[in-house]
Amino acid sequence: MTRAIAAGIAAVLFICVNAVAGGLEATVSTPAGKPVEDAAVVLEPVLGVALKSRKMASIEQRDREFMPYVTIVQTGTLIEFPNHDPVKHHVYSFSPAKRLEIKLYAGRLVQPVLFDRPGEVALGCNIHDWMEAYVLVVNSPYFAKTGSDGKALIRNVPAGHYRVRVWHPHQKAEGPLRDIEIGGITARLELISDVTPRVLKPKPPVESDTY
Numbered sequence: 001m002t003r004a005i006a007a008g009i010a011a012v013l014f015i016c017v018n019a020v021a022g023g024l025e026a027t028v029s030t031p032a033g034k035p036v037e038d039a040a041v042v043l044e045p046v047l048g049v050a051l052k053s054r055k056m057a058s059i060e061q062r063d064r065e066f067m068p069y070v071t072i073v074q075t076g077t078l079i080e081f082p083n084h085d086p087v088k089h090h091v092y093s094f095s096p097a098k099r100l101e102i103k104l105y106a107g108r109l110v111q112p113v114l115f116d117r118p119g120e121v122a123l124g125c126n127i128h129d130w131m132e133a134y135v136l137v138v139n140s141p142y143f144a145k146t147g148s149d150g151k152a153l154i155r156n157v158p159a160g161h162y163r164v165r166v167w168h169p170h171q172k173a174e175g176p177l178r179d180i181e182i183g184g185i186t187a188r189l190e191l192i193s194d195v196t197p198r199v200l201k202p203k204p205p206v207e208s209d210t211y
């Protein structure tokens with residue numbers, strides 16, 4: 001085989017490999033047609049092991065709130081909990097997928113926490129009752145979270161057969177899984193999730209905070 005032919009074959013293979021990555025654009029709405037924000041859309045590969053995505057995520061505390069409200073990570077990801085507030089926080093979870101407690105602390109230098117089991121994790125703060133956040137731990141690196149328009153875009157998904165999962169911390173029930181074939185294009189899906197609207201709990205003025 002001449003070098004030119006080998007290079008030609010390599011170029012064709014490269015194009016083919018690139019062409020078999022696709023994506024999913026999902027729109028999540030309530031049964032009444034309202035866009036659902038903060039829903040997790042996850043593509044779980046039916047066959048084969050999914051590649052690792054990023055290893056570290058961050059849930060900050062700012063203005064005595066967790067940010068973001070919903071975080072999606074792949075199983076095995078470390079999450080750090082930097083505190084940017086002038087007051088202390090005491091982060092905990094009683095969820096079976098991850099029990100944790102970071103006792104009263106200030107500042108950014110707290111040990112990250114390993115989320116090593118798939119499942120849903122509800123976070124709270126022992127000091128500030130209104131603080132809440134959720135982590136969805138999944139066995140896939142292919143996921144996205146919906147914005148206020150209810151849309152989530154998952155890019156660079158290798159071609160193959162996947163199950164589509166939609167999750168929201170305030171869903172009344174998790175909907176049925178759907179199967180989808182991802183090819184070289186961005187697939188579009190309309191998904192329904194029946195959620196209870198988030199009710200913001202009252203937050204006392206910062207001056208009354210003694211922590």
Ligand SMILES: [Cu+2]
Binds near residue numbers: 090126
């Ligand atoms: Cu707090």
